[in-house]
Amino acid sequence: MRVLKIAVMAALLVMAASVAFAGPTYDRVMSTKVLKAGLSNQGIPFGFINDKNEWVGFDVDMATEIAKRLGCKLEKVVVNNNTRISFVQTNPPKVDMVLSNMTHKRVRDEKIDFSITYFFDGQKFLAKKGTVKDAKDLANMKVGSMQGTTSIVNATAYLKELGNPNPQVTGYDGEVAMFEALRSGRVQAITTDSTILLGYAAKVPGQFELVGDFISDEPYGVGLPQDDSAWRDTINFTIQDIWMDGTYLKIYDKWFGPNSQYPFPLTSKIEMWP
Amino acid sequence: MFKRYFEKIWVQNLALLALTGLVVYYFAFVFEFKYDFDWAVFAVEGQYGHMGHLMVNGINTTLTITLYSAAIALAMGTIFGLARLSSFKPVYWFATSYVELFRNTPLLIQLFFWNFALPYAFPEEIRFKLFDMNFEFWCATVGCGIFTGAFMAEIIRAGIQSIPKGLLEASYSSGLTFPQTLRKVILPLAFREIIPPLGSEFLNNMKNTSLAMTIGVSELCWSMTEVYSLTYRTFEAFSVATLVYLGLSLSIAGILYIVNERLKIMPRDRITPLRRVADVLFWPFDFLGRKLEYIFWYFRKSPDQRTVSPLKQALNRLGRNLIKALKIFFVAALAYVLYMVVMALIHFNWEIIGANFKTLLIWRFPEGDETEFCFGLGGLASSLLMAAISIAGSFIIGLAVGMGRTAKNRVFRIPCILYIELIRGVPLILVILWFYQAILEFVFKVDVQAFWAATIAMTFFFGAYIAETVRGGIENIPPGQVEAAKASGLTYFQTMRKIILPQALKQMLPALVGMFIAAFKDTSLAYIIGVMELTRAAYAINNRIMIYPFEIYTTVAVLYFVFSYFMSLYAKRLERKLSPETIRIEM
Numbered sequence: 063m064r065v066l067k068i069a070v071m072a073a074l075l076v077m078a079a080s081v082a083f084a085g086p087t088y089d090r091v092m093s094t095k096v097l098k099a100g101l102s103n104q105g106i107p108f109g110f111i112n113d114k115n116e117w118v119g120f121d122v123d124m125a126t127e128i129a130k131r132l133g134c135k136l137e138k139v140v141v142n143n144n145t146r147i148s149f150v151q152t153n154p155p156k157v158d159m160v161l162s163n164m165t166h167k168r169v170r171d172e173k174i175d176f177s178i179t180y181f182f183d184g185q186k187f188l189a190k191k192g193t194v195k196d197a198k199d200l201a202n203m204k205v206g207s208m209q210g211t212t213s214i215v216n217a218t219a220y221l222k223e224l225g226n227p228n229p230q231v232t233g234y235d236g237e238v239a240m241f242e243a244l245r246s247g248r249v250q251a252i253t254t255d256s257t258i259l260l261g262y263a264a265k266v267p268g269q270f271e272l273v274g275d276f277i278s279d280e281p282y283g284v285g286l287p288q289d290d291s292a293w294r295d296t297i298n299f300t301i302q303d304i305w306m307d308g309t310y311l312k313i314y315d316k317w318f319g320p321n322s323q324y325p326f327p328l329t330s331k332i333e334m335w336p
Numbered sequence: 337m338f339k340r341y342f343e344k345i346w347v348q349n350l351a352l353l354a355l356t357g358l359v360v361y362y363f364a365f366v367f368e369f370k371y372d373f374d375w376a377v378f379a380v381e382g383q384y385g386h387m388g389h390l391m392v393n394g395i396n397t398t399l400t401i402t403l404y405s406a407a408i409a410l411a412m413g414t415i416f417g418l419a420r421l422s423s424f425k426p427v428y429w430f431a432t433s434y435v436e437l438f439r440n441t442p443l444l445i446q447l448f449f450w451n452f453a454l455p456y457a458f459p460e461e462i463r464f465k466l467f468d469m470n471f472e473f474w475c476a477t478v479g480c481g482i483f484t485g486a487f488m489a490e491i492i493r494a495g496i497q498s499i500p501k502g503l504l505e506a507s508y509s510s511g512l513t514f515p516q517t518l519r520k521v522i523l524p525l526a527f528r529e530i531i532p533p534l535g536s537e538f539l540n541n542m543k544n545t546s547l548a549m550t551i552g553v554s555e556l557c558w559s560m561t562e563v564y565s566l567t568y569r570t571f572e573a574f575s576v577a578t579l580v581y582l583g584l585s586l587s588i589a590g591i592l593y594i595v596n597e598r599l600k601i602m603p604r605d606r607i608t609p610l611r612r613v614a615d616v617l618f619w620p621f622d623f624l625g626r627k628l629e630y631i632f633w634y635f636r637k638s639p640d641q642r643t644v645s646p647l648k649q650a651l652n653r654l655g656r657n658l659i660k661a662l663k664i665f666f667v668a669a670l671a672y673v674l675y676m677v678v679m680a681l682i683h684f685n686w687e688i689i690g691a692n693f694k695t696l697l698i699w700r701f702p703e704g705d706e707t708e709f710c711f712g713l714g715g716l717a718s719s720l721l722m723a724a725i726s727i728a729g730s731f732i733i734g735l736a737v738g739m740g741r742t743a744k745n746r747v748f749r750i751p752c753i754l755y756i757e758l759i760r761g762v763p764l765i766l767v768i769l770w771f772y773q774a775i776l777e778f779v780f781k782v783d784v785q786a787f788w789a790a791t792i793a794m795t796f797f798f799g800a801y802i803a804e805t806v807r808g809g810i811e812n813i814p815p816g817q818v819e820a821a822k823a824s825g826l827t828y829f830q831t832m833r834k835i836i837l838p839q840a841l842k843q844m845l846p847a848l849v850g851m852f853i854a855a856f857k858d859t860s861l862a863y864i865i866g867v868m869e870l871t872r873a874a875y876a877i878n879n880r881i882m883i884y885p886f887e888i889y890t891t892v893a894v895l896y897f898v899f900s901y902f903m904s905l906y907a908k909r910l911e912r913k914l915s916p917e918t919i920r921i922e923m
Contacts, residue, residue, distance in 0.1 A: 103866070104879055111876045115700040115712075137707040140786065140866035144565040145773065151568060152777045153370040169383055173568045209558065210565030215384045232472070233562065234552040238879040239452075243552070245882070246455050248467040265882050 087158050088292035097134040099125040100141035100149050100160035100285070105237050106261030107317045107324055108163045120317040121161035124180065127309060128159070131300050142236065143210035150174045150285050159297060160285035163255060167212065175290070176283035177297045180310075182330040184276030185216055186256040188263055193250060194273040201226040206240050206249035209233035213254040220277045237262065244270070255280050260324040298335075305332050348746040355747070371778060377567050378576065384566045394559025395580055401477050401545040401555060402584075406538050408481025413488025413534075420493040426667050431489065438486035440853070440900035441893045442860040444547055444871055447479045449893060451551040452878070453886040476548035476555075484541040488534060495530035496522060519632075528599050535592035542584055543763040550864070556580060557765060570773055578762050578770070585761035680886075688884045689891050692877050696891065699868050709787040714868030716895055722791050722869060723856040729795035730855075731848070734802025739832060741807045752803070759800035765861050768793040772865045790862035798855055805847045809840030843914065849907035853900045860896075870895060 091097055101121055102109040109119035117138060129136035139157050141149055146164055149156040151173050163183070166176045187200055194200060201224035207214040214233045221229035232249060234240040241262040244252045252259065256272060263270040284301070286294050304310045310332075318326040341347050363369075378388040419431035438446065451472065455463050499522055507517045549558035560577040564570045598614040615622075644652070697716045704712015713721070740752035759767065771793035776782050784792070813836050821831040860871040868876070874892040878885055 104876070111880060113880060115695060115703075117705075135707075138705065142866060144561045145865075147568050148564070148570050148773055154781075154783070156777065156783055170568075206552075209552070209562060212384070212566075215566070232552050233554065233558070235550050238875065239552060242452055242882075242885075246452075246467070247460070247464055248455075248471055 086292060087155065087287050087290045088296060090154075091132065091134060091158055091293070095134045096137055097125075097129045097132060097159070098137045098139055098157040099129070100139050100146055100157040100162060101125060102142060102146070102162040103140050104142075105163055105258055106265075107257065108261075109161075110261075120181070120313065121163065123313045123316070124304075125159070125161050127304055127313065128297065128300050131303065132296065143208055146285060147174055150287050155287045158287070158293070162285070163258060163282055164285055165212065165255075165280040166283035170285075174288050175286040175294050177286060177294065177301055178333045179281040179283055179330075180301050180332060181257075181282035182328075183255045183257050183280040183282060185213055185253060185278040185280060186259060186276055187251045187253045187273050188244065188259040188270050189251040189273050190244075191269060191271050197274040198224060200224060200251055200274060201229075203250040204230045204232070204248070206232050206234055206243040206252040208237065208240050208254055209235055211254065216278050217253045241265070253277075257318065257324065257326055260326055264323045301332065302334055305334070342745065342747075345746070351747045352750060355751075367779075369778060371571060373571060374569060375572055377563070377569050377572055382567065387563045387567060390559045390562060391556070391576060391580075394554060394556040397473075397548075397554055398542075398545055398556040398580075398584075401473070401480065401548060401553070402542045404477045405480035405484065405545065406541055408478060409484035409488055409537070409541055412482060412485025413492055413537075416485065416489035417492030417496070420489060421496060424663060426663075426670055430670060435486045435489050436901060436904075437897065438483055439490070440857075440904060441896045442857040442871070443480070443483045443544055444550060444860040444863065445874075445889065445893050445896060446483055447476060447547055447551055448871075448875075449889045450475045450479045453889045456886060472548075472551050472553050476545070476551060476553045480541060480544050480548070483544065484537055487537050487540075491530055491533045491537065492526075495526040495533075498529050499525050531599060532592065532596055535588070535595065539585060539588050539592075542588060543581065546581075546763040546765045547861075549765075557763070571778075574766070574770055574774055578766060581763060581766065582758070582761040589761075684887050684890075685884055686887075688881060688887050692881075692888070693891070695877060696870065696873055696895065699873050709785050709868075712868075715873040716870045716899075718787065718867070719856060719859040719869040720899070722787065722794065722859045722862065722867075723852060726791050726794035726798060727848075727852045727855050729791075730798035730802050730851075733795065733799030734806050735837075737799060737803035738806025738810065741803055742810050756800045756803050759797055760804075764794070764797050764858055765864055767797045768861055768865060771796070786862070786865045786867045790859075790865060790867050794855060794858065794862075797858075798851060801854075802848070802851060805844050805851070806840065808847075809844040810836055812843060813839055846907045846911040846914070849903060849910060853903045853907070856903070857896060857900060 101117070101119075103111055103117055105119070105121075107119055108121040109117065112118050122138070125138070126136055139149070141157070141160060141162050143162075146160045146162040147170060150158075150160050159177075161180075163181075164170075165183075166179060170176070187194070187205070189200075189203075194203075201221055205217055205221065207217050210233075214231055218229050218231045221231065232243070234243055237254070237258060240252050240254070243249045245266065251273070256276070259272060263272070284297055286297060301310075304313075311328075314328055316322065318324055318328070342351075378391060380386075416431045416434055419427050420435065422428050422431070455466065455471075458466065503521055503525070504517065507521045512520065545555060546557040548555050549561065552558075554562075556577055560573045564573040567573075594610070594614045594617060597608070597610050598618050600611070602608070602611065695715065699714025699718070700712040701714070701717070702711050704710075709718070737752045737755060740748040741756065743749050743752075768790055772786065772789040776784060776789055776792070817835055818831060821835050826834065859869050862869050863871040863875065866872065870892060874888050878888050881888070
């Protein structure tokens with residue numbers, strides 16, 4: 063009898079928990095005034111921990127700016143390449159938006175929504191200076207990339223295209239391990255979005271260089287919960303506002319400007335709606 | 337009245353059935369998953385390749401690592417287990433430091449050390465040669481092997497030492513030589529002691545191979561993460577990986593069960609059917625053993641050969657000198673290694689360690705953001721906190737489930753067994769991922785920080801292990817006491833509270849301290865979901881500085897070691913207090 067009672071109680075408890083269903087993201091953020099953002103903490107220069115143990119980066123600054131303009135408090139949540147999508151995919155979402163150098167892809171857009179593109183990048187290769195004269199040299203090299211990204215898939219396809227039927231591409235756990243593999247010499251080249259490669263190459267100035275052409279377009283978007291158009295509009299308008307009054311350029315120059323550690327010229331304009 | 341009904345088997349079965357029905361009904365009809373399953377992802381070729389093939393490749397790699405590392409572990413365990421019994425002190429010290437060092441640091445840190453720091457100890461040419469040979473794979477395989485080997489060495493040592501000294505004396509006094517005693521007395525008895533715990537080490541080793549994913553080996557856990565980050569099919573990927581791990585665990589456990597059955601001493605007229613199966617399976621080994629016995633007998637020394645000829649004498653002397661030379665060589669080699677270690681320590685960049693030490697201890701507490709866990713508390717402090725909370729919580733779970741496991745009533749026993757076996761069959765890394773990304777969100781609809789998710793996962797994980805310890809403790813109490821308690825009119829809970837648990841808990845104390853050490857070391861796995869515990873903090877610092885991996889990982893290993901080692905010394909002292917008789921066999 064007692065077992066039955068406990069079982070029923072437990073069942074009721076679980077049911078009660080499931081009833082507490084959150085409303086759309088927009089309403090929740092506006093009522094609680096807390097904006098939860100998923101950010102990476104090991105991707106230089108988008109989100110990383112600096113010498114003073116502060117969590118900084120381009121994505122972090124963008125998230126801070128968005129939160130500021132919405133009048134919310136920013137709550138930073140660590141995501142990595144494996145969790146950045148699933149965290150906005152759950153219901154209710156674990157985070158309200160994800161800025162984690164994430165390329166806007168159609169396949170991803172089936173699961174979550176994206177804002178307009180807020181950063182333009184492309185995939186490249188990074189190798190020791192002088193080892194790669196021509197893109198063809200890459201074909202038979204051991205190449206490292208990151209697990210859970212499409213970079214690894216792109217790279218395999220690209221090397222196949224260059225004429226290596228069985229390319230050796232290793233997917234490491236995050237940017238650090240990938241760069242470490244290149245630095246210690248266990249792979250001859252690494253590949254992912256070029257700005258990330260720049261960030262790591264700047265760690266040991268003068269030793270590594272970007273090689274070859276961009277092998278893909280990587281337009282970054284803010285990952286947002288699926289089917290919440292009020293929320294998506296808010297984020298889109300905010301990003302456009304940030305661009306319009308010049309704050310975007312300020313943030314951009316801070317991280318990628320000519321005087322920064324990882325100079326990378328701004329190649330495109332974000333989508334503007336009149 | 338209810339109680340009497342409840343003792344009937346059919347009522348219990350019916351209740352179990354009803355419970356299962358309730359759970360199925362709840363999850364099938366009442367519960368809103370808000371997640372549509374799509375198992376086809378493993379069967380069709382998607383934009384990013386065939387996920388099924390990816391998983392199969394992962395399983396293949398996991399099995400390969402498991403087999404190789406098990407062989408390495410067994411070899412290391414045997415060598416160092418015997419070395420731990422050596423009367424030659426330098427060998428004993430060397431083996432002891434191997435065992436203590438590797439048992440008291442987390443496997444994850446060891447893997448990171450092998451992978452990130454060790455290559456820099458070699459000159460460039462050797463390093464490149466190493467990297468040409470599938471470095472990450474061998475790093476993980478050998479790393480797992482060495483780690484498990486340290487545990488096996490202890491088991492083998494303890495097994496050999498458990499042989500009563502009287503038996504040895506009896507065997508020597510009845511005229512058996514040392515090799516004969518070894519073959520006829522020590523090994524058969526030791527094996528019976530050693531094989532069951534050795535088997536569970538094989539099982540642990542299999543589960544530990546899942547950590548290889550953190551250094552980029554594409555084993556099962558790696559494939560699983562790859563699948564869910566490319567297809568966003570969290571539940572499907574987790575479920576398949578869990579089922580595979582469970583299947584592997586169950587098959588290893590099954591093999592062990594049969595081996596145990598074979599080793600049991602049972603009278604001829606009471607042989608169980610399983611024993612017959614085991615006998616058939618082990619027939620080739622028995623056959624081999626009998627033939628070997630015959631060969632040994634054939635080559636035995638006849639008494640008249642025991643007088644020593646001059647040639648033999650010279651040979652003996654040569655042999656003794658050789659052993660002496662080997663000993664000197666060993667000591668010299670050891671001294672050289674020590675010298676190298678000291679030199680390496682002197683050349684360490686101590687500034688880097690000094691500058692980051694505070695960060696390793698408490699991360700950025702108290703300057704952290706207020707949205708962070710405990711204002712940025714991390715590093716060693718949060719590892720200890722996590723271990724303490726999860727052990728306290730799992731003690732409660734373990735006590736309840738362990739009691740349930742020993743209950744006669746099926747309604748309690750079967751769910752408890754299911755819980756224990758399910759949790760013990762999968763790697764902790766997978767349990768953490770389940771809790772963080774699937775269970776807490778979808779089933780319980782709670783949203784907690786990564787720290788708490790990892791702590792909850794560890795609580796449930798260690799709950800299952802503590803439950804087994806509790807069961808062992810309870811079953812060790814003589815049944816006469818329970819009967820006496822029943823006869824004097826105590827209820828079940830009174831008996832437990834007043835008689836069994838106080839005694840059982842006292843016996844369990846060393847095991848519980850051991851469990852705390854294990855939990856402390858395993859907090860390193862919270863790394864995988866980004867909790868800023870000691871390992872993650874070290875990783876972040878290494879990420880920033882990049883060029884001093886040796887210093888950082890050594891410091892972290894020392895931090896883990898110091899805490900675990902002193903706890904394990906404490907556990908040993910407790911154990912000695914509770915059982916004062918220990919004899920050391922020397923070989």
